Amino acid sequence: MLNQLAPLDLAFQALADPTRRAMLEQLARGPASVSDLARPFAMSMPAVMQHLAVLESSGLVCSQKNGRVRTCRIEPQGLGRVEAWINARRREWEQRLDRLGEYLDELKTQGDSNA
């Protein structure tokens, strides 16, 4: 819980761009080549490659080259780490609300006895 901040930096940074999120949405539906990933965008191929490099170095996507085609796919552990961080925050936050609720109940009970 203490370290491993850099990977999250990279993952969230990667997810902050709509082009990269769209690429991930496509990859969630199945593997794709770089050209496949590039097709929906009005963008040069090098730009797409750069987005892909960001996705790979963030651990959200992996790829391998067969012949002249590079096939990209989702790296499940990548989104997993992101999910884990968010879930941890929500748990803390909900736990606190629970305690706050108990505290308010307590206050109300005392208030009732004092009224």
Place this chain on the structure above:
Amino acid sequence: MLNQLAPLDLAFQALADPTRRAMLEQLARGPASVSDLARPFAMSMPAVMQHLAVLESSGLVCSQKNGRVRTCRIEPQGLGRVEAWINARRREWEQRLDRLGEYLDELKTQGDSNA
């Protein structure tokens, strides 16, 4: 599912910075003033304010000013949207793996009958 890209941009962008994530971790444990949020960091107050502004405009945090103290707290719907996007991707991805699994089972069955 088609629009609302900008809010996610802002949210992920906000989460990409370790200082801002640390602020959210503190806020998950309870509300805090700007000074409270600034204390753990070797950083000027304006820098903290700018991080806070990013967190607010991304919808992850809200704040209100009482007297000269601004109290900040987590905006639960903010993380909710982020969580929803990630869950959607994971569902798509798992669904596809299920279909792939069935397909592979089918292939294996055919293979067995052919062997």
Place this chain on the structure above:
DNA sequence: GCTTTACTTAAGTTGTTGCTTTTGTATTCG
């Protein structure tokens, strides 16, 4: 073997981000 195709590398441009210092404005306290 010569051309497409599919990617890759390099270099340059423009805009944004994450700070900084400086200066200002409300509160609150003595």
Place this chain on the structure above:
DNA sequence: CGAATACAAAAGCAACAACTTAAGTAAAGC
């Protein structure tokens, strides 16, 4: 009232991000 506190606004700056064009390279097709 006057000083300390807690935030706020403004301006400047170095680093980085998201492109672009131009110029490769290596596998496939003819």
